[in-house]
Amino acid sequence: MNSKILLIEDDRDISQLTQMYLTAEGYQVEAIYDGSSAIDKIKELQPDLVLLDLMLPGKSGAEICAEARQFYSGMIMVLTAAEDEMSEVSLFKFGADDYVTKPVRGHILVARIEALMRRYQRQQKLEQSSYVSDAHGIVINAQNQTAYYEHKPINLTNSEFEILQLLIENAGETVSRDHCCRLARGIEYNVNNRSIDMRVSGLRKKLIQAEVYSATIKTIRNQGYKLVSSNACA
Numbered sequence: 001m002n003s004k005i006l007l008i009e010d011d012r013d014i015s016q017l018t019q020m021y022l023t024a025e026g027y028q029v030e031a032i033y034d035g036s037s038a039i040d041k042i043k044e045l046q047p048d049l050v051l052l053d054l055m056l057p058g059k060s061g062a063e064i065c066a067e068a069r070q071f072y073s074g075m076i077m078v079l080t081a082a083e084d085e086m087s088e089v090s091l092f093k094f095g096a097d098d099y100v101t102k103p104v105r106g107h108i109l110v111a112r113i114e115a116l117m118r119r120y121q122r123q124q125k126l127e128q129s130s131y132v133s134d135a136h137g138i139v140i141n142a143q144n145q146t147a148y149y150e151h152k153p154i155n156l157t158n159s160e161f162e163i164l165q166l167l168i169e170n171a172g173e174t175v176s177r178d179h180c181c182r183l184a185r186g187i188e189y190n191v192n193n194r195s196i197d198m199r200v201s202g203l204r205k206k207l208i209q210a211e212v213y214s215a216t217i218k219t220i221r222n223q224g225y226k227l228v229s230s231n232a233c234a
Contacts, residue, residue, distance in 0.1 A: 003117055006047040007031040008038050008064070009079065010056050014102075018051070021106045022113070035059030042068050048120055049075040049113060052096075062094050069095035073123075073145075073158075075116040079104070089198055097158060119162075135171035136215030136229055138207075140164060154210040160203045167217065167227035176224040200225055 005022060009015040010033050019029045032041055036058030042050060050068065054061040065076055078091055078099040091099050097116055100109060123145070132141050138154070140147045145161050147154040156164065166175055180196045204217050218226045 002026070002028060003049065004028045004045065004047040005030070005049045005051055005113070006041060006045050007051045008033075008035065008041075008056065008061070009051070009053045010034060011053075018106075018109070022110070025110050027113075035061070035064055038064045039067050042072055047074060049077060049116060051113075052076060052078050054078055054080040062090070065091075065094040065096055075120050077112065077116060092157065092159065092195075092199065092202070095157065123158075133165065133168045135168045135227060136212075138164070138168060138212060138215060140168055149207075149210050149212045149214075152210065154206060154212070156203070156206055159199050160206060163199060163203055167225060171227045174220045174224050174226045178224075180224065 005027050007015060007019055007022075007029055009018065009031065012033060015031045015033065019031050022029045030041075030045060030047075032038065035056035038052075038056075038059060050072070052061045052064060056064070061078055061080075065078065068076065075097045076095060078096045079102055080091070080099055081102050097119070098112055100112055132139065132143075134140070138147060138149050140161070142165060145158065147156055147161060147164060163180060166180065177196055180200070200217060200219075207215070207217070214230055215227055216230050218228050220226055
């Protein structure tokens with residue numbers, strides 16, 4: 001496995017237990033205990049995944065997440081207490097790829113990390129080959145995870161890009177919510193899990209902001225989503 005994880009957690013007992021558990025599962029884990037040194041440590045270590053507590057001394061997890069996304073393309077999982085006021089939508093806006101609520105069981109944490117590592121490995125494989133897809137004037141490059149419309153960049157998060165890529169690769173066909181959930185979160189489909197709907201909603205807004213008038217994401221009731229020509233919805 002040998003994936004590198006940077007654990008940023010100010011509770012030393014939790015940090016030590018988490019580090020021991022993940023190390024036993026084959027991960028290389030380095031831990032720090034405050035937010036003020038987090039950005040420098042991410043740059044130095046270049047981990048595959050950052051496991052980031054939301055409430056930290058020196059600098060909050062949300063601030064670290066937002067700053068790290070300016071240069072860091074690996075996975076970020078946020079550890080949040082049930083009473084934290086940061087919403088799921090806000091966490092994704094700051095650049096988190098997933099989050100877990102403390103206290104979290106070790107086997108659940110490992111399963112979620114494994115899911116993110118599969119996503120990360122998939123991204124790395126795509127970066128190793130030039131891969132360009134297009135539909136309805138939207139062009140994506142999987143090598144560097146960029147999207148364009150009429151030669152103008154579309155600003156997307158990692159998750160939004162992956163969903164758009166999936167829709168473009170299956171343009172005109174319905175992509176199931178199950179497939180989107182597995183891609184975006186790496187977890188089994190749950191009818192009560194609305195995070196994928198929020199991500200698709202965010203992607204729709206990004207396309208509108210980029211003045212993409214040639215295509216739209218259509219919701220297929222009880223099935224999933226489809227990228228179609230805007231004329232088809234007229």
